[in-house]
Amino acid sequence: MKKLSIAVMISGSGSNLQSIIDACNAGSLPAAVKLVISDRKDAFGLERAKKNGIPAEFIDPSHFGGREEHETACAASIDREECKLICLAGYMRLVTGWFVGKYSGRLLNIHPSLLPSFPGAHAHRDVLAYGAKVSGCTVHFVDENMDSGPVIIQSAVKVLEGDTEETLGKRVLEQEHKAYPEAIKLFAEGRLIVKGRKVTVDTII
């Protein structure tokens, strides 16, 4: 099977990027990360990419007149590397309808809550403020709304008494590191069937 070429877009530490790279290197994922794009210069994920010999680009949003112009530059890199799947992994920027349309059906995101609960940039804080007893993570196709789009995988995590954003975030992250490579594997194997909002997994015959 030809390996799936992936672009990963990040804004920060890139621990989900690392889990994807690790799964590719371990051979458990028939894919290869061909490009890492960050919208922040100091994102540690850029270092992770370089350490693994993966082209890493900081594409500075402030150099462009608007979101689409910035995304056009990102897309030029993605298309140059012939990436077939684009994974947002802690990418803290809303993508436009243009970008979603261009990569329709091959743009994924991971979010650290059980969507539709607690969308947005402060999921763990919001979970704790609500007093929820269960949280988790969601891997989903991206549509034009924030933290929306058809759900591929969700994993539940118990909220414990005394949890802080940090302790809860750490346990959810452990599940993220399993869920994202698993979802990408299903995509790479061509097993994801999307009908409206529903994603089902084709059985291998």
Next chain:
Amino acid sequence: MKKLSIAVMISGSGSNLQSIIDACNAGSLPAAVKLVISDRKDAFGLERAKKNGIPAEFIDPSHFGGREEHETACAASIDREECKLICLAGYMRLVTGWFVGKYSGRLLNIHPSLLPSFPGAHAHRDVLAYGAKVSGCTVHFVDENMDSGPVIIQSAVKVLEGDTEETLGKRVLEQEHKAYPEAIKLFAEGRLIVKGRKVTVDTII
């Protein structure tokens, strides 16, 4: 320990009522259901109550001029039986701020989803339409908003491929039958500490 007197308000089958009665009878819950109120004449839960020797009242909303008048009649029965905890269990009627205020801190509800996701009367249908991969149930204190209020217990349930409202509902119900008696037990033991939206469980010394 003196047993906690409970009133259970229902609209239908009353399977959660049954799980509470069973836990009381088994001695695992230091409580006794002293009254069952239904807003529907044909609610099977009324039969369950009678079989267990529990006073069961159909209080017909159509006999009253408004919601508060109906609730005033319910409250008269609750207070006559000296019930200290009121458990909504499949009670399909919104309660008023008056009722919530009167029984503040001792009015519970169970909802068949992981709130704040999928509130309302068709949780399983909404879960399936969204394509969520994890659902569950929530036991919470009731406030003036629908399916809101501080959360006591949540249990997660996987959504399976091919699930219908019925099959998902059945698996969630199994968790409800554990979660509601467990939450009531914590209440009966005086161990629930509510601060704002957060509910924590006091450890027994």
